[in-house]
Amino acid sequence: MTLAEMDAELIDCRACPRLVAWREQVAETKRAAFAGETYWGRPVPGFGPADASLGIVGLAPAAHGANRTGRMFTGDRSGDVLYRAMYDVGLATKPEAHHIGDGLELIGTRITSPVHCAPPANKPTPAERDTCGRWLARELELLRPTLRAIVVLGGFGWQALLPVLAAAGWEVPRPRPKFGHGVQYVLDGPTELRLFGCFHVSQQNTFTGRLTPAMVREVLTTAKTAAGIP
Ligand code: SF4
Numbered sequence: 001m002t003l004a005e006m007d008a009e010l011i012d013c014r015a016c017p018r019l020v021a022w023r024e025q026v027a028e029t030k031r032a033a034f035a036g037e038t039y040w041g042r043p044v045p046g047f048g049p050a051d052a053s054l055g056i057v058g059l060a061p062a063a064h065g066a067n068r069t070g071r072m073f074t075g076d077r078s079g080d081v082l083y084r085a086m087y088d089v090g091l092a093t094k095p096e097a098h099h100i101g102d103g104l105e106l107i108g109t110r111i112t113s114p115v116h117c118a119p120p121a122n123k124p125t126p127a128e129r130d131t132c133g134r135w136l137a138r139e140l141e142l143l144r145p146t147l148r149a150i151v152v153l154g155g156f157g158w159q160a161l162l163p164v165l166a167a168a169g170w171e172v173p174r175p176r177p178k179f180g181h182g183v184q185y186v187l188d189g190p191t192e193l194r195l196f197g198c199f200h201v202s203q204q205n206t207f208t209g210r211l212t213p214a215m216v217r218e219v220l221t222t223a224k225t226a227a228g229i230p
Contacts, residue, residue, distance in 0.1 A: 040066070042117075044067065055112065062076045078200070082201045083097045084213065091109045133164050152198065
């Protein structure tokens with residue numbers, strides 16, 4: 001199976017009844033500012049080339065962002081911060097992401113998430129995380145030949161990713177590496193994989209100054225070098 005084939009299967013997934021109901025309800029009721037748009041309202045697949053050497057793992061699609069546009073971090077404030085920083089360090093061809101078809105391409109990088117459907121209050125349950133983890137596992141398996149580094153945005157993504165990496169054959173130490181902004185770990189396994197922690201680019205962090213654009217750029221620059229992206 002190719003990554004494109006996996007994505008085609010993913011967008012039809014209805015395994016989590018609560019999330020299916022929520023994503024579709026949001027797509028139906030919409031936010032007033034987007035009343036004239038047709039929401040995606042389905043699972044949001046990863047974004048970026050199938051031979052990426054750097055992964056970025058977030059949390060889940062935002063109700064009126066990726067759940068509306070159908071592309072990771074596209075059309076919301078979190079994406080504004082992330083794509084601006086990616087552009088600044090040479091990982092994206094444009095500094096902004098508005099909609100599929102806006103011409104944005106990622107350079108050597110694939111953005112994905114442990115949960116592919118928008119959850120109420122941005123909070124998936126542990127059961128939903130585990131159910132969707134099988135998609136992340138398949139995605140990482142397909143990326144494995146080229147994947148050299150992963151930036152994880154936030155503690156939820158970190159907790160979700162570690163067991164998937166362990167199941168995929170990477171040696172995740174015990175006790176498990178702790179999440180923190182700026183932490184770095186090297187995992188042995190099918191390939192050497194460098195793991196980087198970064199606070200999530202949510203408004204909660206960026207509006208309060210807990211996470212600044214410079215902090216995001218710093219982590220991305222280090223990870224880009226680790227991934228061998230020129
Ligand atoms: S969260 Fe994942 S597993 Fe659950 S319905 Fe969406 S795509 Fe399927």
